[in-house]
Amino acid sequence: MGLPDPIRTIEAVWRIESAKVIATVARMTGDIGLAEESAQDAFLLAVETWPHEGVPENPGGWLTTTAKRKAIDQLRRQGVYEEKLRELAQQPPARPEPELLTLIFTACHPDVAVEGRLALTLRLLGGLTTAEIARAFLVPEPTVGQRIYRAKAALRKVPIELPPAEELPARLASVLEVIYLIFNEGYSATSGDSWTRNDLCFEALRLSRVLAALMPTSSEASGLQALLEIQSSRLNARIGPGGEPVLLADQDRTRWDRLLIRRGLEALTRAESTGVLGPYGLQAAIAAVHARAGVFADTDWARMAALYQLLAHVAPSPIVELNRAVAVGMAEGPEAGLKIVDGLPLEGNPHLSAVRGDLLERSGRVEEARAAFLKAAELTRNVQEKALYEQRARA
Template sequence: MSSTTHRTIEAVWRIEAAKIIAGVARMVRDVGLAEELAQDALVAALEHWPASGVPDNPGAWLMTTAKNRALDRLRRDKLQAGKHEQIGHELEALEALIVPDFVDALDAARADEIGDDLLRLIFTACHPVLSTEARVALTLKLLGGLTTAEIARAFLVPEPTIAQRIVRAKRTLAAAHVPFELPRGDALAERLASVLEVVYLVFNEGYTATAGDDWMRLDLCNEALRLGRVLAELSPREGEVHGLVALMELQASRHAARVDGAGRPVLLLDQDRTRWDRLLIRRGLTALERAEALGALGPYGLQAAIAACHARAQAADQTDWAAIVALYDALAQLTPSPVVELNRAVAVGMAFGPAAALEIVDRMRSERSLQSYQWLPSVRGDLLAKLGRVDEARAEFEHAASLARNARERALLMERALALSAPASCDRPN
């Protein structure tokens, strides 16, 4: 197999896997089995595409192949169960789901009451029979196409822990015969918080990719945005839903300015704000107003308010950093975490000077969950550079680069190590 074909298959799988799993899950009503059947389709592609060439619509090819595998499995199961009288009618109904054109298949699914297999897959993976951690990990695996290592990095926990959560989650769902459907009434409200967490983690993985050669994976950002907007329509009285949508819209508005012509990262304070998407900013501010009208802001709403401070500033030097510090203070009270505190330290440095921020960061150096988090030494390096402690700053940036798994991040951090005389900026990407 040529390296080009292999890379193409990998890219197609990364984009289409979640949709294929969701489409098959609607047939077999078992997300673990659906993932296995989708993997069978991937194996078929690896066997056939090198010889026959990549199809014009590779997503449709994979979807059809996976659904055919599902039909074969259902036929075998029905025959083994001895239910001959029912098999004909059931298979006719199932075969109607196999639509050669993948776009038509999605259109047909979205014509349902909620109309989205991906959304059903999220709520199934977030079923109350699972722990919160398992719901998030499983949904990231099935819908985000993330590897176990990437999910572990997002959670700042060991990779084997995430692997065990995913395996146990699929077994639990199968044993409990969890239906592949959307929750109703009180059950919808109970499961919404976990779904919001999942959607935002998927968005974050697209916004700043954990690993690989690309700084962003816009397909994941767009999928998370789409699911967030659907959730907002489903739950118009839920302030945190609108808060999450606002946050994603405002962050997504910066996409065009976050990389230069060569694909290298551009940090927030260095971005050309004329390239920010004004439509997405308006959408984000409108969603934030809806969240505020529904009561006190929750964690997503507060983060959206922080993003709004940046969006409203016509230039970087017009940013209201004192207001951002106050918002981080409120966020830390609601959801205290080392990452929130690190972000707060960056804001303190911009509002009150690097010395004040360095005191906060130095207290965090022993935090175990941040030992492999590249932005801790990166932020410290930026603060040291501003204080003129150049040798220490260079060492921190080199250490940060050694922790980075994304090639663009690593290059950015090495550039900071080699060019400390460049204008200082907020060091955590935004």
């Protein structure tokens, strides 16, 4: 049986408005934990009253006002309300900062461990419950609760404000990384029974859109949005009817979401117009090469290899080199790709063995390819990916 309509409405409003409510109360109180608690109290009051009294004309405003009152009541009970008022009075007038942008930068503060940043960002900005985050990352719920608790504890001494101009680039890198990591875990799940987790992908995509809108002059914010839009366009085509992975060469491109591709290409144009492309913009440009190819055979592999060469210069890493090996192997032949793969320090990475297996297979070295695919199957923790590699070994 479905939820009653008023409850559905309240949950929808919460998903849309909760981050703004928390951000506003956090700026007022200087305490993210108290802000979240007050916002949740407001949500519970809405659940109790809206079904009988009706949804307010401005539901987001109602939640914000109620949460502020709840926070003030809590401060009064703690006996620190007057002290908080004096602190606010002594502060200089606040800069006109978007509350949501401030909350993003605070949640992704470098003082917080990466796992805590991921969990806290999904909790505060994605509106996900602790249980939902635990299911998404396949970890016990108490583990996620501890990560969120430690993240909030680390932030108690951190001012809830945008970082000064000189710190902004480094802090932006942390924000972009968190959104990117959330998306990657959804796009190619590291473990579990499903190859993708679309809910995580779309939460990360939504956050990237928010960030790009709040920072329209940031090339990398637009670049990340472009990348996630284009990658998300393929989600439906990446999974077969039994949940099995469908590789890029075998995907039905008529199932790619053309609206997301168009949005991604528009964001890529913005990224190019606001500055030199950084790592996320270059990855978006690479994704655009695939998006512009009507069929796999039309892919401009030479351009892709050149873009990967640029990416390797801007953000060198073994994973970038592994992806470059795929493009070079397609543009110049499998032996050229193998020369790159065989020198990479990625022992224990299933994708290294899978790429190596593919290049060996195309080189006609069948027994070596079979061994590489079996090794990839042994190394991966994802059930669907394991089945794919085993199938390729048998083939």
